[in-house]
Amino acid sequence: MQTLRLAYSPDADDAFMFRAAIEGLIDTEGLTFQPVTEDTQSLNDLALSGRVDVTAISVAAWPLIAEHYLLLPHGGSVGRGYGPVIVATEERGVSELNRMRLATPGNRTTAHLVTKLIAPEAEMTPVPITPYEAIFEAIESGDVDAGVIIHEGRLTYAAHGLKKIVDLGEWWMEMTGLPLPLGANVIRRDLGANLIERASRVLQRSIGYALEHRGEMIEFLINHVHRPEEVATPELLDTYLGMYANQETYAYSEDTREGMQLLLDRGHEAGLIEQPVVVEFA
Secondary structure, three states: OEEEEEEEOOOHHHHHHHHHHHHOOOOOOOEEEEEEEOOHHHHHHHHHHOOOOEEEEEHHHHHHHOOOEEEOOOOOEEEOOOOOEEEEOOOOOHHHHHHOEEEEOOOOOHHHHHHHHHOOOOEEEEOOOOOOOHHHHHHHHOOOOEEEEOHHHHHOHHHHOOEEEEEHHHHHHHHHOOOEEEEEEEEEHHHOHHHHHHHHHHHHHHHHHHHHOHHHHHHHHHHHOOOOHHHOOHHHHHHHHHHHOOHHHHOOOHHHHHHHHHHHHHHHHOOOOOOOOOOOEO
């Protein structure tokens, strides 16, 4: 047996796609996976350290680790005309964002990158999504004027009395005609071609199992993966997984791959990504 360190967020779509591999519910081809869970920004930092073999990351963070990690051709979170949302306590125009203090989930997240493309002069303050309520509290307290809401929070912000300023995935689709790739899975290059190929097969098989056992997986997420009561309902999880754990997660479509390259190109052109990169999949 060979063990790989597998890092992911406690978010529903990550736990959804990795459970079968971690628990051996599928043929793992002799591999075992040691789970490491962190919030989105911490996963990006962890990948920079090179201390994990496979990890979920923000697409925007991949250029920083591309020398050591390949993108897996599956496992992504993709917004096709939807994505993270910028919200505030009252209705505001997109044109006002450049004069506002904005909370983001971390400066290496895709949400942060797209927000900077929309409002390059906004004052950005990282507010990690752990605990779940932190970014809502930052907005409601007035510490920031608005915040970028990711993961399940994009489905619950209205219940907190917050108003949408802009949906990043909707904005990106209007600008480019392409889906917005938000999260991706990567694997260490130095594992070697054979092990990379085997791990990739197993992890895609794990995603396939989850998609085929959707009801069972939702029940598992509610009963065994700690999350706030607000986001631990079958209805919300079903909606959320429909958005971010779907056939696009099982295998990237061609326009998503195109969107990923364009996002990184736009980030470089705006001076937000230091070096130009060409997306490279295992």
